[in-house]
Amino acid sequence: MATTTSKKVLGGGEFLLEQISYENIFTKEERTEEQNMVLNMLQDFIDKEVAPNTAKIEKLDIELTKELLKKAGDLGLLGTSFPEEYGGFMQDFSTNMAITEYLAHTRSFSLSVGAHTGIGMLPILYFGNEEQKSKYLPSLVAGDKFAAYCLTEPDSGSDALAAKTKAVLNEAGTHYILNGQKMWITNAGFADVFVVFAKIDGEKFTGFIVEKAWEGVSLGAEEMKLGIKGSSTRQVFFENVEVPVENVLGQIGKGHKIAFNILNIGRIKLAAGVLGASKSVVKHAVGYANERKQFGQSIGNFGAIKHKLGEQATRIWVTEAAVHRASKAIDHVEHQLQAEGKTLAESLLGAAEEYAIECAILKVRGSECLDYVVDEGLQIYGGMGYSEEAPMASAYRDSRINRIFEGTNEINRMLSVDMLLKKAMKGQIDMMTPAMAIQKELMSFSLQKAAPEGLLAAELLQVQNLKKCFLAVSGMTAQELMMGLKDEQEILMNMADVMAEIYLAESAILRAQKLASLRGEEAVADQIAMSRIYLNDATERIAFSARQAVASWADGDKKKTLMLAIKRYCKQEFINTKALRRQIADSLLAANDYCYQD
Structure with a gap:
Protein backbone atom coordinates (compact mmCIF):
# COMPACT_ATOMS: atom_id res chain seq x y z
CA MET A 1 0.00 0.00 0.00
CA ALA A 2 1.48 3.29 -1.15
CA THR A 3 2.47 6.17 1.10
CA THR A 4 2.24 9.66 -0.35
CA THR A 5 4.37 12.33 1.28
CA SER A 6 4.53 14.96 -1.47
CA LYS A 7 1.80 17.56 -1.81
CA LYS A 8 -1.21 15.63 -3.05
CA VAL A 9 -4.96 15.46 -2.57
CA LEU A 10 -6.37 11.97 -2.88
CA GLY A 11 -9.47 11.38 -4.98
CA GLY A 12 -12.73 10.13 -3.54
CA GLY A 13 -12.35 6.74 -1.86
CA GLU A 14 -8.59 6.66 -2.39
CA PHE A 15 -7.97 7.06 1.33
CA LEU A 16 -8.43 3.28 1.49
CA LEU A 17 -5.54 2.71 -0.91
CA GLU A 18 -2.96 5.34 -0.02
CA GLN A 19 -1.63 7.14 3.01
CA ILE A 20 -0.89 10.84 2.88
CA SER A 21 1.20 12.88 5.26
CA TYR A 22 -0.28 15.44 7.62
CA GLU A 23 1.12 18.19 5.40
CA ASN A 24 -1.54 17.33 2.82
CA ILE A 25 -4.58 17.91 4.99
CA PHE A 26 -6.29 21.08 6.14
CA THR A 27 -7.33 21.83 9.70
CA LYS A 28 -9.52 24.68 10.82
CA GLU A 29 -6.60 26.04 12.80
CA GLU A 30 -5.22 27.21 9.43
CA ARG A 31 -8.12 29.50 8.59
CA THR A 32 -7.18 32.79 6.97
CA GLU A 33 -7.75 36.25 8.38
CA GLU A 34 -10.47 36.85 5.79
CA GLN A 35 -12.29 33.68 6.81
CA ASN A 36 -12.14 34.69 10.45
CA MET A 37 -13.53 38.14 9.60
CA VAL A 38 -16.56 36.57 7.93
CA LEU A 39 -17.11 34.20 10.85
CA ASN A 40 -16.74 37.01 13.39
CA MET A 41 -19.39 39.01 11.53
CA LEU A 42 -21.68 35.98 11.57
CA GLN A 43 -21.08 35.39 15.28
CA ASP A 44 -21.89 39.01 16.02
CA PHE A 45 -25.18 38.66 14.10
CA ILE A 46 -26.04 35.48 15.98
CA ASP A 47 -25.25 37.01 19.38
CA LYS A 48 -27.14 40.26 18.81
CA GLU A 49 -30.05 39.24 16.60
CA VAL A 50 -30.75 35.53 16.78
CA ALA A 51 -29.80 34.30 20.25
CA PRO A 52 -32.05 36.79 22.10
CA ASN A 53 -34.98 35.60 19.96
CA THR A 54 -34.42 31.84 20.16
CA ALA A 55 -37.44 31.19 22.39
CA LYS A 56 -39.74 33.07 19.99
CA ILE A 57 -38.30 31.31 16.95
CA GLU A 58 -38.84 27.92 18.55
CA LYS A 59 -42.52 28.79 18.94
CA LEU A 60 -42.72 29.06 15.14
CA ASP A 61 -42.79 32.81 14.85
CA ILE A 62 -42.54 32.84 11.06
CA GLU A 63 -42.62 36.62 10.71
CA LEU A 64 -39.68 36.89 13.08
CA THR A 65 -37.78 34.22 11.12
CA LYS A 66 -38.41 36.14 7.89
CA GLU A 67 -37.27 39.37 9.51
CA LEU A 68 -34.03 37.76 10.70
CA LEU A 69 -33.43 36.16 7.32
CA LYS A 70 -33.79 39.59 5.73
CA LYS A 71 -31.25 41.04 8.18
CA ALA A 72 -28.89 38.20 7.32
CA GLY A 73 -29.40 39.03 3.66
CA ASP A 74 -28.59 42.68 4.27
CA LEU A 75 -25.26 41.61 5.82
CA GLY A 76 -24.48 39.38 2.85
CA LEU A 77 -24.76 36.21 4.93
CA LEU A 78 -27.29 34.60 2.57
CA GLY A 79 -25.00 35.09 -0.40
CA THR A 80 -21.73 33.46 0.63
CA SER A 81 -22.21 30.67 -1.95
CA PHE A 82 -23.24 33.02 -4.76
CA PRO A 83 -21.31 35.18 -7.25
CA GLU A 84 -21.38 38.97 -7.11
CA GLU A 85 -23.41 39.25 -10.32
CA TYR A 86 -26.38 37.85 -8.42
CA GLY A 87 -25.80 40.00 -5.36
CA GLY A 88 -23.66 37.42 -3.62
CA PHE A 89 -20.64 37.57 -1.34
CA MET A 90 -18.86 34.51 -2.72
CA GLN A 91 -16.70 32.52 -0.29
CA ASP A 92 -14.90 29.23 -0.76
CA PHE A 93 -16.38 25.89 0.23
CA SER A 94 -14.41 25.61 3.48
CA THR A 95 -15.69 28.99 4.64
CA ASN A 96 -19.27 28.03 3.84
CA MET A 97 -18.81 24.84 5.84
CA ALA A 98 -17.65 26.93 8.81
CA ILE A 99 -20.67 29.21 8.39
CA THR A 100 -22.91 26.15 8.53
CA GLU A 101 -21.25 25.06 11.77
CA TYR A 102 -21.64 28.47 13.39
CA LEU A 103 -25.29 28.72 12.41
CA ALA A 104 -26.04 25.36 14.01
CA HIS A 105 -25.91 27.07 17.40
CA THR A 106 -29.14 28.87 16.42
CA ARG A 107 -31.18 25.64 16.34
CA SER A 108 -34.26 25.91 14.09
CA PHE A 109 -33.14 29.18 12.54
CA SER A 110 -30.12 27.40 11.09
CA LEU A 111 -32.47 25.01 9.30
CA SER A 112 -34.43 27.89 7.79
CA VAL A 113 -31.20 29.45 6.53
CA GLY A 114 -29.79 26.16 5.28
CA ALA A 115 -32.92 25.16 3.37
CA HIS A 116 -33.09 28.61 1.77
CA THR A 117 -29.44 29.05 0.79
CA GLY A 118 -28.71 25.39 0.13
CA ILE A 119 -31.29 23.08 -1.36
CA GLY A 120 -33.58 26.01 -2.18
CA MET A 121 -31.14 28.26 -4.08
CA LEU A 122 -28.21 26.11 -5.18
CA PRO A 123 -30.20 24.11 -7.76
CA ILE A 124 -30.99 27.38 -9.53
CA LEU A 125 -27.35 28.50 -9.39
CA TYR A 126 -25.95 25.19 -10.58
CA PHE A 127 -28.60 24.04 -13.05
CA GLY A 128 -30.50 27.17 -14.03
CA ASN A 129 -29.89 29.04 -17.26
CA GLU A 130 -28.73 32.65 -17.18
CA GLU A 131 -32.26 34.03 -17.45
CA GLN A 132 -33.45 31.93 -14.51
CA LYS A 133 -30.48 32.87 -12.35
CA SER A 134 -30.84 36.57 -13.10
CA LYS A 135 -34.56 36.47 -12.42
CA TYR A 136 -34.61 34.56 -9.12
CA LEU A 137 -31.24 34.67 -7.37
CA PRO A 138 -30.82 38.41 -6.58
CA SER A 139 -34.04 38.63 -4.56
CA LEU A 140 -33.29 35.31 -2.81
CA VAL A 141 -29.73 36.35 -1.95
CA ALA A 142 -31.02 39.67 -0.58
CA GLY A 143 -33.61 37.98 1.63
CA ASP A 144 -36.48 39.71 -0.15
CA LYS A 145 -37.85 36.32 -1.15
CA PHE A 146 -37.31 32.81 0.16
CA ALA A 147 -36.83 29.38 -1.36
CA ALA A 148 -37.78 25.76 -0.62
CA TYR A 149 -37.05 22.37 -2.15
CA CYS A 150 -39.87 19.96 -3.01
CA LEU A 151 -38.69 16.38 -3.51
CA THR A 152 -40.28 14.04 -0.97
CA GLU A 153 -43.80 12.68 -1.47
CA PRO A 154 -46.04 10.45 0.64
CA ASP A 155 -44.96 7.39 -1.37
CA SER A 156 -41.41 8.40 -2.32
CA GLY A 157 -38.82 9.21 0.32
CA SER A 158 -35.50 7.41 -0.10
CA ASP A 159 -36.78 6.19 -3.48
CA ALA A 160 -37.07 9.71 -4.87
CA LEU A 161 -37.44 8.57 -8.49
CA ALA A 162 -40.74 6.92 -7.60
CA ALA A 163 -42.38 10.36 -7.44
CA LYS A 164 -45.97 10.58 -8.67
CA THR A 165 -46.18 14.34 -9.22
CA LYS A 166 -46.85 14.83 -12.93
CA ALA A 167 -46.14 17.55 -15.46
CA VAL A 168 -48.02 17.49 -18.79
CA LEU A 169 -47.24 19.88 -21.64
CA ASN A 170 -50.31 21.82 -22.78
CA GLU A 171 -51.48 21.79 -26.38
CA ALA A 172 -49.97 25.20 -27.08
CA GLY A 173 -46.57 23.96 -25.87
CA THR A 174 -46.22 27.01 -23.61
CA HIS A 175 -46.79 25.57 -20.12
CA TYR A 176 -46.51 22.34 -18.17
CA ILE A 177 -49.60 21.49 -16.12
CA LEU A 178 -48.33 20.38 -12.73
CA ASN A 179 -50.33 18.08 -10.43
CA GLY A 180 -49.24 16.33 -7.25
CA GLN A 181 -48.19 16.82 -3.65
CA LYS A 182 -44.98 17.11 -1.72
CA MET A 183 -44.44 16.63 1.99
CA TRP A 184 -41.95 17.52 4.75
CA ILE A 185 -41.06 20.71 2.89
CA THR A 186 -38.85 22.96 5.01
CA ASN A 187 -39.64 26.70 4.69
CA ALA A 188 -42.92 25.91 2.92
CA GLY A 189 -44.84 28.25 5.21
CA PHE A 190 -43.07 31.35 3.90
CA ALA A 191 -41.23 30.33 0.71
CA ASP A 192 -41.93 32.29 -2.46
CA VAL A 193 -40.03 30.01 -4.83
CA PHE A 194 -40.10 26.21 -4.94
CA VAL A 195 -37.72 23.85 -6.71
CA VAL A 196 -40.11 21.04 -7.61
CA PHE A 197 -39.49 17.61 -9.09
CA ALA A 198 -42.10 15.94 -11.28
CA LYS A 199 -42.32 13.38 -14.07
CA ILE A 200 -43.02 14.47 -17.62
CA ASP A 201 -44.94 11.83 -19.59
CA GLY A 202 -44.94 9.68 -16.48
CA GLU A 203 -41.24 8.85 -16.66
CA LYS A 204 -38.97 11.84 -17.33
CA PHE A 205 -37.96 12.98 -13.84
CA THR A 206 -37.47 16.72 -14.19
CA GLY A 207 -36.90 19.81 -12.08
CA PHE A 208 -39.05 22.96 -12.25
CA ILE A 209 -38.97 26.42 -10.68
CA VAL A 210 -42.46 27.15 -9.33
CA GLU A 211 -43.69 30.37 -7.75
CA LYS A 212 -45.97 30.21 -4.75
CA ALA A 213 -48.13 33.03 -6.12
CA TRP A 214 -49.25 30.98 -9.11
CA GLU A 215 -52.81 29.70 -9.12
CA GLY A 216 -53.15 26.12 -7.96
CA VAL A 217 -50.31 26.17 -5.40
CA SER A 218 -51.56 25.57 -1.85
CA LEU A 219 -50.18 24.47 1.49
CA GLY A 220 -51.13 22.00 4.19
CA ALA A 221 -51.09 22.83 7.88
CA GLU A 222 -47.83 23.18 9.77
CA GLU A 223 -46.51 19.78 10.81
CA MET A 224 -46.32 19.13 14.53
CA LYS A 225 -42.81 17.72 14.77
CA LEU A 226 -40.74 15.96 17.43
CA GLY A 227 -37.99 18.57 17.18
CA ILE A 228 -36.79 21.60 15.19
CA LYS A 229 -40.14 23.10 16.09
CA GLY A 230 -39.16 26.60 15.02
CA SER A 231 -38.77 25.66 11.36
CA SER A 232 -41.75 25.73 9.03
CA THR A 233 -42.60 22.28 7.63
CA ARG A 234 -45.71 21.83 5.51
CA GLN A 235 -47.13 19.86 2.61
CA VAL A 236 -47.30 21.61 -0.75
CA PHE A 237 -50.06 20.82 -3.23
CA PHE A 238 -50.07 21.49 -6.95
CA GLU A 239 -53.42 21.44 -8.71
CA ASN A 240 -53.29 22.23 -12.42
CA VAL A 241 -50.49 24.72 -11.87
CA GLU A 242 -49.39 26.28 -15.13
CA VAL A 243 -45.58 26.33 -15.18
CA PRO A 244 -44.01 28.19 -18.14
CA VAL A 245 -41.73 25.99 -20.23
CA GLU A 246 -38.91 28.43 -19.54
CA ASN A 247 -39.11 27.36 -15.87
CA VAL A 248 -37.88 23.85 -16.55
CA LEU A 249 -34.73 23.56 -14.41
CA GLY A 250 -31.88 21.83 -16.18
CA GLN A 251 -32.57 19.19 -18.79
CA ILE A 252 -35.84 17.32 -19.20
CA GLY A 253 -35.48 13.84 -17.74
CA LYS A 254 -32.31 14.78 -15.85
CA GLY A 255 -33.87 15.87 -12.57
CA ILE A 411 -29.18 4.55 2.71
CA ASN A 412 -25.97 6.52 3.07
CA ARG A 413 -24.09 3.56 4.52
CA MET A 414 -25.03 1.39 1.56
CA LEU A 415 -24.38 4.21 -0.89
CA SER A 416 -20.83 4.70 0.36
CA VAL A 417 -19.91 1.08 -0.40
CA ASP A 418 -21.89 0.98 -3.64
CA MET A 419 -20.16 4.11 -4.94
CA LEU A 420 -16.73 2.71 -4.01
CA LEU A 421 -17.36 -0.56 -5.84
CA LYS A 422 -18.71 1.27 -8.89
CA LYS A 423 -15.58 3.45 -9.04
CA ALA A 424 -13.47 0.29 -8.89
CA MET A 425 -15.50 -1.41 -11.64
CA LYS A 426 -15.13 1.66 -13.87
CA GLY A 427 -11.39 1.69 -13.32
CA GLN A 428 -11.49 5.06 -11.58
CA ILE A 429 -9.62 3.61 -8.59
CA ASP A 430 -7.45 0.51 -8.49
CA MET A 431 -8.55 -1.76 -5.68
CA MET A 432 -7.38 -4.95 -7.38
CA THR A 433 -3.62 -4.35 -7.14
CA PRO A 434 -3.50 -3.72 -3.37
CA ALA A 435 -6.03 -6.52 -2.77
CA MET A 436 -3.80 -9.01 -4.60
CA ALA A 437 -0.77 -7.77 -2.66
CA ILE A 438 -2.64 -8.33 0.59
CA GLN A 439 -3.53 -11.88 -0.43
CA LYS A 440 0.17 -12.61 -1.05
CA GLU A 441 1.04 -11.04 2.29
CA LEU A 442 -1.47 -13.27 4.05
CA MET A 443 -0.05 -16.36 2.40
CA SER A 444 3.52 -15.44 3.35
CA PHE A 445 2.86 -15.39 7.09
CA SER A 446 5.72 -12.88 7.31
CA LEU A 447 6.14 -11.02 10.57
CA GLN A 448 5.09 -7.38 10.65
CA LYS A 449 7.99 -4.96 10.56
CA ALA A 450 8.83 -2.89 13.61
CA ALA A 451 6.76 0.24 13.96
CA PRO A 452 8.39 3.39 12.59
CA GLU A 453 9.54 6.11 14.96
CA GLY A 454 7.90 9.50 15.34
CA LEU A 455 4.77 11.00 16.82
CA LEU A 456 1.78 8.75 16.08
CA ALA A 457 3.77 6.86 13.42
CA ALA A 458 2.85 3.54 15.01
CA GLU A 459 -0.80 4.59 14.96
CA LEU A 460 -0.61 5.40 11.25
CA LEU A 461 0.88 1.96 10.62
CA GLN A 462 -2.07 0.52 12.52
CA VAL A 463 -4.44 2.44 10.23
CA GLN A 464 -2.64 0.96 7.21
CA ASN A 465 -3.33 -2.50 8.61
CA LEU A 466 -6.99 -1.63 9.09
CA LYS A 467 -7.14 -0.64 5.43
CA LYS A 468 -5.69 -4.06 4.56
CA CYS A 469 -8.43 -5.63 6.65
CA PHE A 470 -11.09 -3.76 4.70
CA LEU A 471 -9.57 -4.61 1.32
CA ALA A 472 -9.22 -8.29 2.22
CA VAL A 473 -12.79 -8.63 3.47
CA SER A 474 -14.49 -6.42 0.89
CA GLY A 475 -12.51 -7.90 -2.00
CA MET A 476 -13.34 -11.51 -1.25
CA THR A 477 -16.93 -10.65 -0.29
CA ALA A 478 -17.53 -8.82 -3.57
CA GLN A 479 -15.86 -11.61 -5.54
CA GLU A 480 -17.98 -14.27 -3.86
CA LEU A 481 -21.36 -12.53 -3.88
CA MET A 482 -20.90 -10.51 -7.08
CA MET A 483 -24.20 -8.91 -8.17
CA GLY A 484 -25.94 -10.46 -5.18
CA LEU A 485 -24.05 -8.15 -2.85
CA LYS A 486 -26.50 -5.30 -3.55
CA ASP A 487 -29.23 -7.33 -1.84
CA GLU A 488 -27.12 -8.03 1.26
CA GLN A 489 -27.82 -4.78 3.06
CA GLU A 490 -26.49 -5.96 6.40
CA ILE A 491 -23.12 -6.82 4.85
CA LEU A 492 -22.98 -3.52 3.01
CA MET A 493 -23.59 -1.67 6.26
CA ASN A 494 -20.88 -3.69 8.01
CA MET A 495 -18.44 -2.74 5.27
CA ALA A 496 -19.55 0.90 5.39
CA ASP A 497 -18.86 1.06 9.12
CA VAL A 498 -15.33 -0.27 8.58
CA MET A 499 -14.71 2.36 5.88
CA ALA A 500 -16.00 5.16 8.07
CA GLU A 501 -13.93 4.16 11.09
CA ILE A 502 -10.79 4.12 8.96
CA TYR A 503 -11.46 7.56 7.47
CA LEU A 504 -12.17 9.18 10.83
CA ALA A 505 -9.29 7.50 12.67
CA GLU A 506 -6.76 8.47 10.01
CA SER A 507 -8.10 12.03 9.79
CA ALA A 508 -7.74 12.44 13.56
CA ILE A 509 -4.16 11.18 13.61
CA LEU A 510 -3.16 13.44 10.72
CA ARG A 511 -4.80 16.42 12.39
CA ALA A 512 -3.00 15.73 15.67
CA GLN A 513 0.32 15.41 13.85
CA LYS A 514 -0.24 18.69 12.04
CA LEU A 515 -1.19 20.53 15.22
CA ALA A 516 1.91 19.17 16.94
CA SER A 517 4.04 20.45 14.05
CA LEU A 518 2.46 23.90 14.43
CA ARG A 519 2.33 24.21 18.21
CA GLY A 520 4.53 21.55 19.70
CA GLU A 521 3.61 18.14 21.10
CA GLU A 522 3.08 19.32 24.68
CA ALA A 523 0.57 22.00 23.66
CA VAL A 524 -1.68 19.48 21.90
CA ALA A 525 -1.44 16.59 24.37
CA ASP A 526 -5.24 16.34 24.58
CA GLN A 527 -5.65 16.22 20.81
CA ILE A 528 -3.05 13.48 20.57
CA ALA A 529 -4.92 11.62 23.31
CA MET A 530 -8.21 11.92 21.42
CA SER A 531 -6.71 10.48 18.25
CA ARG A 532 -5.32 7.54 20.23
CA ILE A 533 -8.58 6.89 22.05
CA TYR A 534 -10.53 6.88 18.82
CA LEU A 535 -8.12 4.56 17.01
CA ASN A 536 -8.04 2.15 19.94
CA ASP A 537 -11.82 1.81 20.06
CA ALA A 538 -12.28 2.02 16.28
CA THR A 539 -10.00 -0.98 15.84
CA GLU A 540 -12.28 -3.06 18.04
CA ARG A 541 -15.37 -1.85 16.18
CA ILE A 542 -13.75 -2.60 12.83
CA ALA A 543 -12.89 -6.15 13.89
CA PHE A 544 -16.47 -6.70 15.05
CA SER A 545 -18.05 -5.35 11.84
CA ALA A 546 -15.62 -7.24 9.62
CA ARG A 547 -16.34 -10.53 11.43
CA GLN A 548 -20.07 -9.89 11.12
CA ALA A 549 -19.70 -9.40 7.36
CA VAL A 550 -17.60 -12.53 6.86
CA ALA A 551 -19.80 -14.74 9.04
CA SER A 552 -22.80 -13.66 6.95
CA TRP A 553 -21.65 -15.57 3.86
CA ALA A 554 -18.35 -17.43 4.28
CA ASP A 555 -17.67 -20.94 5.48
CA GLY A 556 -14.86 -23.47 5.36
CA ASP A 557 -11.42 -22.31 4.28
CA LYS A 558 -12.65 -18.90 3.08
CA LYS A 559 -14.12 -18.12 6.47
CA LYS A 560 -10.99 -19.35 8.23
CA THR A 561 -8.70 -17.30 5.99
CA LEU A 562 -10.67 -14.09 6.41
CA MET A 563 -11.07 -14.49 10.15
CA LEU A 564 -7.31 -14.92 10.45
CA ALA A 565 -6.83 -11.81 8.31
CA ILE A 566 -9.12 -9.81 10.57
CA LYS A 567 -7.27 -11.04 13.66
CA ARG A 568 -3.93 -10.17 12.12
CA TYR A 569 -4.76 -6.74 10.78
CA CYS A 570 -6.81 -5.63 13.77
CA LYS A 571 -4.17 -6.63 16.28
CA GLN A 572 -3.21 -3.82 18.63
CA GLU A 573 -1.61 -2.98 21.94
CA PHE A 574 -4.37 -1.73 24.22
CA ILE A 575 -3.87 1.65 25.82
CA ASN A 576 -5.24 3.16 29.02
CA THR A 577 -8.19 5.02 27.55
CA LYS A 578 -9.57 5.68 31.03
CA ALA A 579 -6.63 7.90 31.89
CA LEU A 580 -6.75 9.66 28.53
CA ARG A 581 -10.47 10.42 28.80
CA ARG A 582 -9.95 11.77 32.30
CA GLN A 583 -7.17 13.99 30.98
CA ILE A 584 -9.52 15.44 28.35
CA ALA A 585 -12.41 15.79 30.80
CA ASP A 586 -10.19 17.67 33.25
CA SER A 587 -9.30 20.17 30.52
CA LEU A 588 -12.98 20.67 29.68
CA LEU A 589 -13.94 21.13 33.32
CA ALA A 590 -11.09 23.56 33.96
CA ALA A 591 -12.14 25.66 30.95
CA ASN A 592 -15.84 25.22 31.80
CA ASP A 593 -16.39 24.95 28.05
CA TYR A 594 -15.65 22.92 24.95
CA CYS A 595 -12.04 24.08 24.79
CA TYR A 596 -10.87 22.68 21.45
CA GLN A 597 -12.26 25.36 19.16
CA ASP A 598 -8.84 26.39 17.86
Missing part, protein backbone atom coordinates in the same frame (compact mmCIF):
# COMPACT_ATOMS: atom_id res chain seq x y z
CA HIS A 256 -32.04 13.10 -10.75
CA LYS A 257 -28.75 14.89 -11.47
CA ILE A 258 -30.07 17.94 -9.64
CA ALA A 259 -31.47 16.00 -6.70
CA PHE A 260 -28.51 13.70 -6.14
CA ASN A 261 -25.75 16.26 -6.69
CA ILE A 262 -27.36 18.75 -4.34
CA LEU A 263 -27.63 15.94 -1.78
CA ASN A 264 -23.85 15.39 -1.88
CA ILE A 265 -23.32 18.98 -0.79
CA GLY A 266 -26.15 18.77 1.72
CA ARG A 267 -24.67 15.70 3.35
CA ILE A 268 -21.30 17.18 4.14
CA LYS A 269 -22.90 20.46 5.22
CA LEU A 270 -25.09 18.51 7.63
CA ALA A 271 -21.90 17.06 9.10
CA ALA A 272 -20.60 20.58 9.65
CA GLY A 273 -23.87 21.66 11.22
CA VAL A 274 -24.01 18.85 13.75
CA LEU A 275 -20.51 19.79 14.92
CA GLY A 276 -21.80 23.18 15.99
CA ALA A 277 -24.78 21.62 17.75
CA SER A 278 -22.54 19.06 19.47
CA LYS A 279 -20.22 21.74 20.85
CA SER A 280 -23.17 23.65 22.27
CA VAL A 281 -24.32 20.54 24.10
CA VAL A 282 -20.88 19.84 25.57
CA LYS A 283 -20.59 23.44 26.74
CA HIS A 284 -23.84 23.01 28.70
CA ALA A 285 -22.87 19.54 29.97
CA VAL A 286 -19.50 20.73 31.24
CA GLY A 287 -21.08 23.72 32.97
CA TYR A 288 -23.64 21.52 34.69
CA ALA A 289 -21.00 18.96 35.72
CA ASN A 290 -19.06 21.73 37.44
CA GLU A 291 -22.14 23.26 39.05
CA ARG A 292 -24.07 20.18 40.19
CA LYS A 293 -23.05 18.90 43.63
CA GLN A 294 -23.64 15.37 44.88
CA PHE A 295 -22.06 13.59 47.84
CA GLY A 296 -20.33 16.82 48.77
CA GLN A 297 -18.56 17.50 45.48
CA SER A 298 -19.12 18.46 41.84
CA ILE A 299 -20.29 15.53 39.73
CA GLY A 300 -17.51 16.39 37.28
CA ASN A 301 -15.11 14.83 39.78
CA PHE A 302 -16.62 11.38 39.26
CA GLY A 303 -15.05 8.94 36.83
CA ALA A 304 -18.34 8.04 35.16
CA ILE A 305 -18.96 11.69 34.27
CA LYS A 306 -15.36 12.19 33.13
CA HIS A 307 -15.76 9.21 30.80
CA LYS A 308 -18.83 10.79 29.20
CA LEU A 309 -17.20 14.20 28.78
CA GLY A 310 -13.97 12.73 27.44
CA GLU A 311 -15.79 10.59 24.91
CA GLN A 312 -18.08 13.42 23.82
CA ALA A 313 -15.11 15.68 23.11
CA THR A 314 -13.23 12.88 21.37
CA ARG A 315 -16.04 12.09 18.96
CA ILE A 316 -16.59 15.76 18.14
CA TRP A 317 -12.91 16.49 17.57
CA VAL A 318 -12.36 13.39 15.43
CA THR A 319 -15.46 14.03 13.32
CA GLU A 320 -14.35 17.62 12.86
CA ALA A 321 -10.93 16.44 11.63
CA ALA A 322 -12.60 14.34 8.94
CA VAL A 323 -15.05 17.09 7.96
CA HIS A 324 -12.29 19.65 7.43
CA ARG A 325 -10.15 17.13 5.57
CA ALA A 326 -12.95 16.41 3.09
CA SER A 327 -13.99 20.08 2.82
CA LYS A 328 -10.52 21.16 1.78
CA ALA A 329 -10.29 18.29 -0.70
CA ILE A 330 -13.53 19.50 -2.29
CA ASP A 331 -12.11 23.05 -2.34
CA HIS A 332 -8.96 21.82 -4.05
CA VAL A 333 -10.75 19.88 -6.79
CA GLU A 334 -13.20 22.74 -7.34
CA HIS A 335 -10.36 25.19 -7.97
CA GLN A 336 -8.59 22.63 -10.13
CA LEU A 337 -11.67 22.18 -12.31
CA GLN A 338 -12.14 25.94 -12.61
CA ALA A 339 -8.51 26.25 -13.73
CA GLU A 340 -9.29 23.70 -16.43
CA GLY A 341 -12.05 25.95 -17.75
CA LYS A 342 -15.09 24.47 -16.03
CA THR A 343 -17.89 26.75 -14.91
CA LEU A 344 -18.54 27.50 -11.24
CA ALA A 345 -21.45 25.03 -11.23
CA GLU A 346 -19.52 22.30 -13.01
CA SER A 347 -16.55 22.78 -10.69
CA LEU A 348 -18.34 22.54 -7.34
CA LEU A 349 -20.74 19.82 -8.45
CA GLY A 350 -17.86 17.86 -9.93
CA ALA A 351 -15.82 18.24 -6.75
CA ALA A 352 -18.72 17.21 -4.52
CA GLU A 353 -19.44 14.23 -6.76
CA GLU A 354 -15.78 13.20 -6.63
CA TYR A 355 -16.05 12.99 -2.83
CA ALA A 356 -19.59 11.59 -2.66
CA ILE A 357 -18.26 8.60 -0.69
CA GLU A 358 -16.75 10.84 1.96
CA CYS A 359 -19.89 13.04 2.03
CA ALA A 360 -22.03 9.98 2.77
CA ILE A 361 -19.62 8.78 5.46
CA LEU A 362 -19.57 12.16 7.17
CA LYS A 363 -23.34 12.58 7.08
CA VAL A 364 -23.70 9.27 8.91
CA ARG A 365 -20.90 9.78 11.41
CA GLY A 366 -21.73 13.41 12.09
CA SER A 367 -25.38 12.72 12.84
CA GLU A 368 -24.52 9.75 15.05
CA CYS A 369 -21.88 11.79 16.86
CA LEU A 370 -24.50 14.39 17.75
CA ASP A 371 -26.95 11.73 18.86
CA TYR A 372 -24.34 10.29 21.20
CA VAL A 373 -23.40 13.70 22.55
CA VAL A 374 -26.98 14.79 23.31
CA ASP A 375 -27.87 11.44 24.84
CA GLU A 376 -24.92 11.54 27.21
CA GLY A 377 -25.45 15.26 27.78
CA LEU A 378 -28.96 14.59 28.98
CA GLN A 379 -27.64 11.77 31.17
CA ILE A 380 -25.14 14.13 32.81
CA TYR A 381 -28.03 16.42 33.69
CA GLY A 382 -29.93 13.47 35.16
CA GLY A 383 -33.55 14.22 36.01
CA MET A 384 -33.08 17.89 35.18
CA GLY A 385 -32.11 16.86 31.66
CA TYR A 386 -35.63 15.56 31.11
CA SER A 387 -37.10 18.93 31.93
CA GLU A 388 -37.86 21.48 29.22
CA GLU A 389 -36.35 24.08 31.57
CA ALA A 390 -32.89 22.68 30.82
CA PRO A 391 -31.30 22.80 27.34
CA MET A 392 -30.90 19.05 26.90
CA ALA A 393 -34.51 18.10 26.23
CA SER A 394 -34.77 20.32 23.16
CA ALA A 395 -31.28 19.35 21.97
CA TYR A 396 -32.25 15.69 22.28
CA ARG A 397 -35.41 16.21 20.20
CA ASP A 398 -33.72 18.38 17.59
CA SER A 399 -30.91 15.90 17.05
CA ARG A 400 -33.00 12.96 15.94
CA ILE A 401 -33.93 14.30 12.50
CA ASN A 402 -30.32 14.34 11.32
CA ARG A 403 -30.20 10.58 10.87
CA ILE A 404 -33.12 10.96 8.44
CA PHE A 405 -32.26 14.21 6.64
CA GLU A 406 -30.31 14.08 3.35
CA GLY A 407 -31.00 10.37 2.94
CA THR A 408 -31.32 8.05 5.92
CA ASN A 409 -28.16 6.77 7.54
CA GLU A 410 -28.97 3.28 6.29
